[in-house]
Amino acid sequence: xxxxxxxxxLQGATRRLGGRAVVRGIDLAIHSGEVLGLLGVNGAGKTxxxxxxxxxxxxxRGSVRLHGADLREEPERGRARIGYLPETPPLHAELTAREYxxxxxxxxxxxxxxxxxxxxxxxxxxxxxxxxxxxxxxLSKGYRQRVGIAQAIVHEPEVVILxxxxxxxxxxxxxxxxxLVRNLGQSHAVVLSTHVLPDVAACCDRVAILHxxxxxxxxxxxxxxxxxxxxxxxxxxxxxxxxxxxxxxxEALDASHxxxxxxxxxxxxxxxxxxxxxxxxxTELVADTSPLESTFLAIAAGExxxxx
Amino acid sequence: xxAALLLARHEWRRLAMQPFAWTLAAIVVxxxxxxxxxxxxxxxxxxxxxxxxxxxxGATDLVALPLLRGFSNLLxxxxxxxxxxxxxxERRAATLxxxxxxxxxxxxxxxxxxxxxWGYVLxxxxxxxxxxxxxxxxxxxxLGKLAAALCGLALxxxxxxxxxxxxxxxxxxxxxxxxAAIAINALxxxxxxxxxxxxxxxxxxxxxxxxxxxxxxxQGIVASVDIVYFLLIVAVALAxxxxxxxxxxxxxx
Numbered sequence: 164x165x166x167x168x169x170x171x172x173l174q175g176a177t178r179r180l181g182g183r184a185v186v187r188g189i190d191l192a193i194h195s196g197e198v199l200g201l202l203g204v205n206g207a208g209k210t211x212x213x214x215x216x217x218x219x220x221x222x223x224r225g226s227v228r229l230h231g232a233d234l235r236e237e238p239e240r241g242r243a244r245i246g247y248l249p250e251t252p253p254l255h256a257e258l259t260a261r262e263y264x265x266x267x268x269x270x271x272x273x274x275x276x277x278x279x280x281x282x283x284x285x286x287x288x289x290x291x292x293x294x295x296x297x298x299x300x301x302l303s304k305g306y307r308q309r310v311g312i313a314q315a316i317v318h319e320p321e322v323v324i325l326x327x328x329x330x331x332x333x334x335x336x337x338x339x340x341x342x343l344v345r346n347l348g349q350s351h352a353v354v355l356s357t358h359v360l361p362d363v364a365a366c367c368d369r370v371a372i373l374h375x376x377x378x379x380x381x382x383x384x385x386x387x388x389x390x391x392x393x394x395x396x397x398x399x400x401x402x403x404x405x406x407x408x409x410x411x412x413x414e415a416l417d418a419s420h421x422x423x424x425x426x427x428x429x430x431x432x433x434x435x436x437x438x439x440x441x442x443x444x445x446t447e448l449v450a451d452t453s454p455l456e457s458t459f460l461a462i463a464a465g466e467x468x469x470x471x
Numbered sequence: 472x473x474a475a476l477l478l479a480r481h482e483w484r485r486l487a488m489q490p491f492a493w494t495l496a497a498i499v500v501x502x503x504x505x506x507x508x509x510x511x512x513x514x515x516x517x518x519x520x521x522x523x524x525x526x527x528x529g530a531t532d533l534v535a536l537p538l539l540r541g542f543s544n545l546l547x548x549x550x551x552x553x554x555x556x557x558x559x560x561e562r563r564a565a566t567l568x569x570x571x572x573x574x575x576x577x578x579x580x581x582x583x584x585x586x587x588x589w590g591y592v593l594x595x596x597x598x599x600x601x602x603x604x605x606x607x608x609x610x611x612x613x614l615g616k617l618a619a620a621l622c623g624l625a626l627x628x629x630x631x632x633x634x635x636x637x638x639x640x641x642x643x644x645x646x647x648x649x650x651a652a653i654a655i656n657a658l659x660x661x662x663x664x665x666x667x668x669x670x671x672x673x674x675x676x677x678x679x680x681x682x683x684x685x686x687x688x689x690q691g692i693v694a695s696v697d698i699v700y701f702l703l704i705v706a707v708a709l710a711x712x713x714x715x716x717x718x719x720x721x722x723x724x
Contacts, residue, residue: 217572220720242574253569257488266481270474270573314569 170195170352171216171245171322175225178211185211186376188225195321198348200367200384201356204463208376209356210250213326216354217247229322243272246320250327252311256300260291260310263299264317271318285317289343305336312343322352329362341365360459364450372462379462390424390451391431392416396444409437422451474575475582482557482587492553492591499549500598506541507602510534531613535603536689539620542599543685546592546628547660551652553591554635555645557584558716562643567719577716581636581709589632596624616691623688626701627681631656633708640715656681 169192176189186208193199203209214220215227218234218241227234234241255263264282273281286295289309294302299310308328315323325344329337337359344366347353355366363370364384372380396419404413404423411426425434431448438445486492514533521527561567570580600621606612631652638652639645663671663680677683684697 214568214572214720217568218574219568219571238574238576240574241572245572245574247568247572249565249568249572251565253564253566255485255566256564257485262484266477267569269477270569270575 169193169228170230171354172228173212173215173222173225174228176212176215176222176227177224178215178220178222180211184376186215186373189215189373189378191371191378191381193322193352193354195352196349197369198344198353198355198367200363200370201354201373202358202360202363202370202459203373206375207373209373210326211376212373213247213324213354213356216322217241217245217324219247243318244321246271246315246318246323248311248315248323248325248328250330252307253314254299254307254310257298259298260286260295260302260313263310264313267314268317271320273318281317281319284319285313288316288346289313290339304331305333308332308336308340312340316347316351320351322354323347324354326356327358328355329357329359337362360456364455370455372459374462380458382458384450384455390422391434392447392449392451393421393423393434393438393445394419394447395421395438396446397442399443403441403443407437407441409434419446474573475579475586478570478575478580478583479586479590482584483590486587486591495549495552496595496598499545499595502545503538503542503599503602507534507538510537529613530606530610531603531616535606535612535617536620538603539599539624540689542596543624543627546624546631547656548653549595550588550592550628550631551635551638551649551656554584554588554632554639554652555649557588557636557639557648558712558719559639559642559645559648562719563645571720577713577720581640581712581716584639585632585636585705585709585712588636589629592628592632593625596621596628613691616689619688619691619693622693623685623697626688626698627685630681630701630704630708633705633712634659637708637712637715640712640719 172192173189177187178185189212191199191212201209201212211220215222218227218238221227221235229237229240229244232240255266258266261282264285265278268278268281269275286292289312291306291309291313294306299307302310308331312325312328315325328344329340332340341362344353344355348366348368355362357363367384370380370382370384371378393413398418399421401413401415404410404421409426409429410423412424414422416422423434425431431450435445435448438448511534514530517533558567561570600617603612603617634655635648635652638655639648642648642651659679659681661680663674663677663683666672666674666676671677678700684700687694687697
């Protein structure tokens with residue numbers, strides 16, 4: 164991708180904190196309409212990287228560029244164009260969601276006349292209608308997290324940076340969050356930091372893996388060959404898959420799960436239709452993330468370092 | 472500047488939502504009202520004896536100014552309680568990144584916090600000022616002297632607020648920030664106590680002390696040297712707070 168066209172780009176970004184280089188020489192670009200997953204074990208430098216992207220921290224060396232302009236030289240540019248959800252949602256407990264979001268909108272430079280519209284839209288997108296007039300201090304963890312996301316998008320920024328947004332959410336809320344992030348990714352550049360690999364597989368177009376302050380891997384989520392992880396209720400023999408023209412190859416992962424590579428030009432929904440028509444008892448069909456898992460675990464264990 | 476005012480208004484709104492601010496105001500007004508009533512009673516007791524004196528002190532000197540002087544002493548303890556949460560409270564609640572990421576700059580954040588807290592202190596001062604001003608209903612207070620005293624209190628409270636905001640950037644816990652601000656205030660209030668005991672009233676050490684510059688206002692004297700002193704404290708404290716906030720960016724939760 165063209166670096167100069169990136170909505171946000173880190174170029175050789177290095178940051179020292181407490182006398183230690185927490186991140187070193189990060190080169191990473193994020194484009195509009197893309198969701199980038201940022202993975203790494205605790206202490207890998209994810210939060211520091213996100214803070215630099217959000218303009219909270221300036222890099223000691225290198226730069227953070229918003230549409231090509233250095234954020235350090237023009238910090239005001241980031242005010243309206245970047246939305247940031249820190250690891251702990253920065254909520255003012257004594258205010259209602261509406262009051263708080265109105266303040267956040269004004270803080271990010273939204274004109275007074277359109278604040279109400281923007282607040283209403285953020286409330287709608289984050290499904291906060293039922294609690295919008297309750298004090299934030301009285302909300303559940305899930306709602307507080309959603310208000311945190313709403314404050315990151317209320318000014319409709321071009322870049323949305325989310326640090327562990329699924330932290331503390333129950334499974335239903337986590338699924339709703341995935342849908343929201345996917346939705347945001349259609350019109351914004353979204354950076355999502357998380358420990359949860361299935362969230363990356365479900366939401367992200369690309370993944371970047373940080374380890375010990377260095378960027379060790381950047382690539383597409385899932386297999387390069389578009390392989391799918393398929394769950395079936397019936398025990399199958401490998402030959403059954405070979406008879407299907409929609410399938411190029413299949414290998415058993417366990418008794419009820421297969422790694423299936425579609426034939427050229429075949430979409431996942433066609434594979435699903437074929438499995439259903441053959442009566443295999445389809446129980447699961449997702450993008451195969453085993454390469455992501457193995458890459459992440461290998462890097463985290465320090466066993467391998469894939470070049471960027 | 473707009474962002475600083477926006478932040479200041481937001482601080483006022485947050486204060487208005489907190490029982491703490493209302494309780495504190497109620498306690499202060501009750502205390503000052505009690506002192507005001509006692510002063511009036513004392514004045515009424517001695518007023519007949521003052522009638523024969525030449526240039527006898529009036530209600531302004533015997534009721535209004537002692538009340539405002541007492542209020543200034545109360546501010547040394549009161550302002551740190553208001554400013555303690557300015558930055559330290561944001562750090563404790565992990566809400567500081569909201570401001571740091573907003574792209575408004577550290578100077579505007581500090582200015583907004585300062586204006587927010589100072590606005591509350593001024594409102595409190597205005598409430599207390601109603602008491603001596605109410606003397607106008609039954610006597611003729613020296614409005615010029617009262618105006619000078621209130622002007623001095625406004626500058627004095629600005630200095631204390633700036634010191635409080637600075638202390639709030641230095642400590643991670645609001646209680647520690649309040650303690651640090653009270654310690655600095657006490658130091659500045661008593662720094663020349665030893666010199667005064669020795670009869671030195673115009674040395675360099677006297678210049679550093681807060682009362683040296685507040686007392687002339689209570690005597691109706693508005694001197695530029697005193698105004699500059701308070702403005703200097705505000706500027707230095709806020710500049711240090713901005714610098715400290717810049718350092719906190721690395722550690723902000």
